[in-house]
Amino acid sequence: xxxxxxxxxxxxxxxxxxxxxxxxxxxxxxxxxxxxxxxxxxxxxxxxxxxxxxxxxxxxxxxxxxxxxxxxxxxxxxxxxxxxxxxxxxxxxxxxxxxxxxxxxxxxxxxxxxxxxxxxxxxxxxxxxxxxxxxxxxxxxxxxxxxxxxxxxxxxxxxxxxxxxxxxxxxxxxxxxxxxxxxxxxxxxxxxxxxxxxxxxxxxxxxxxxxxxxxxxxxxxxxxxxxxxxxxxxxxxxxxxxxxxxxxxxxxxxxxxxxxxxxxxxxxxxxxxxxxxxxxxxxxxxxxxxxxxxxxxxxxxxxxxxxxxxxxxxxxxxx
Amino acid sequence: xxxxxxxxxxxxxxxxxxxxxxxxxxxxxxxxxxxxxxxxxxxxxxxxxxxxxxxxxxxxxxxxxxxxxxxxxxxxxxxxxxxxxxxxxxxxxxxxxxxxxxxxxxxxxxxxxxxxxxxxxxxxxxxxxxxxxxxxxxxxxxxxxxxxxxxxxxxxxxxxxxxxxxxxxxxxxxxxxxxxxxxxxxxxxxxxxxxxxxxxxxx
Numbered sequence: 001x002x003x004x005x006x007x008x009x010x011x012x013x014x015x016x017x018x019x020x021x022x023x024x025x026x027x028x029x030x031x032x033x034x035x036x037x038x039x040x041x042x043x044x045x046x047x048x049x050x051x052x053x054x055x056x057x058x059x060x061x062x063x064x065x066x067x068x069x070x071x072x073x074x075x076x077x078x079x080x081x082x083x084x085x086x087x088x089x090x091x092x093x094x095x096x097x098x099x100x101x102x103x104x105x106x107x108x109x110x111x112x113x114x115x116x117x118x119x120x121x122x123x124x125x126x127x128x129x130x131x132x133x134x135x136x137x138x139x140x141x142x143x144x145x146x147x148x149x150x151x152x153x154x155x156x157x158x159x160x161x162x163x164x165x166x167x168x169x170x171x172x173x174x175x176x177x178x179x180x181x182x183x184x185x186x187x188x189x190x191x192x193x194x195x196x197x198x199x200x201x202x203x204x205x206x207x208x209x210x211x212x213x214x215x216x217x218x219x220x221x222x223x224x225x226x227x228x229x230x231x232x233x234x235x236x237x238x239x240x241x242x243x244x245x246x247x248x249x250x251x252x253x254x255x256x257x258x259x260x261x262x263x264x265x266x267x268x269x270x271x272x273x274x275x276x277x278x279x280x281x282x283x284x285x286x287x288x289x290x291x292x293x294x295x296x297x298x299x300x301x302x303x304x305x306x307x308x309x310x311x312x313x314x315x316x317x318x319x
Numbered sequence: 320x321x322x323x324x325x326x327x328x329x330x331x332x333x334x335x336x337x338x339x340x341x342x343x344x345x346x347x348x349x350x351x352x353x354x355x356x357x358x359x360x361x362x363x364x365x366x367x368x369x370x371x372x373x374x375x376x377x378x379x380x381x382x383x384x385x386x387x388x389x390x391x392x393x394x395x396x397x398x399x400x401x402x403x404x405x406x407x408x409x410x411x412x413x414x415x416x417x418x419x420x421x422x423x424x425x426x427x428x429x430x431x432x433x434x435x436x437x438x439x440x441x442x443x444x445x446x447x448x449x450x451x452x453x454x455x456x457x458x459x460x461x462x463x464x465x466x467x468x469x470x471x472x473x474x475x476x477x478x479x480x481x482x483x484x485x486x487x488x489x490x491x492x493x494x495x496x497x498x499x500x501x502x503x504x505x506x507x508x509x510x511x512x513x514x515x516x517x518x519x520x521x522x
Binding site for chain 1: 409412413418419454455
């Protein structure tokens, strides 16, 4: 069963993932209504604690919380003063004193959401920590693929780009492996972690071999803000070798879909014609992101550390 | 329904371990009678809109729609409305109930909405359904069909159309089920003995 927090896909089992996806499928329907709001989390307070800039994920969590009628507060924090563990814990204690019902955390350093979870009684949702995990991104990618392909079991998916620095890649490797897909990763050799195959994936430096016959091509964003010249000598060279365009996509299955976690560097990870070719899938990822985050907030908010007197942990369904 | 009993009231031990209070034939008869009652009272059949509360309400609403077609040759829209996100006990329970399908094929404004549920107990599900319905629009009126009214109301809600009144103990569980658990085949309503810490199915 899903625990109190969502810190990474690594902690989930297949049944947990299925439950979140099933819940998210139902949440999608709310987004199609005229009044896109249900009273489920009325009176609950959710804090978005983003130590690292984010537009899409932060607004996605904010919309998700608001569609469930929660009060959502964006707590912007200057990253520089909060890199020390000590001040993070101080922040967490302050949050605890505010009686929150869920905290969404993004931080440039891996493990910070876990540190915060260790001192809070409210559930913590990891919205991306360093190069560790970004679980809601992987869940929305699963949902998007399942809706497009009708299944995940037995599919082959190629993740292309900077695997070494990518929390999206890590979370998606865990997610698609747990759901029974074959996962390949491809990128420049310096961007493929040495022991990546211990995660049950096949690593390629040839893009053509990696996407041969795959059902899904997932291009990762080249994170200019994280990469010094040593990792990526030339963006143009990267784009020529690992950028996905229509020519290279011919090696994948005819009905292969192209995904991207956004924001797309047009002409770098994806060619212009591909970004516009079937924009539906990439925009569906965004749409599904709201539904998945609603599902996670629904399933987790209300959970607290055992022994907290504010909650009844019983599972009765008296209507 | 494999039981040979002509009168299920006298059947003390159905295969499922509870007592059957309505079998498939009784359910079909009740739905036919209710369809007649609705038509009798309704002055504008085009505005009828059946809204089923899942899971049990769905096969009942479909059957009612088929009955309307048969009796009066009218096509009545059937929607499905999950009430889970509107429940009043979510704030006190940590364990979240599973969501079910919601599919409202057309707007509810100015429609005569008939909510359809299988078993009515506390009335809390109907309260939640009415709140959910209002988020979809402004029906001209809302009425409620319940296949079984088992009593123990906790809110001021009454049924407009009742299949059968079944007196029960508060801790008993009343559930509608189909043969082999699917709701598309033969249906029956069973009263199960109460269990300590029973969960689910009580309405």
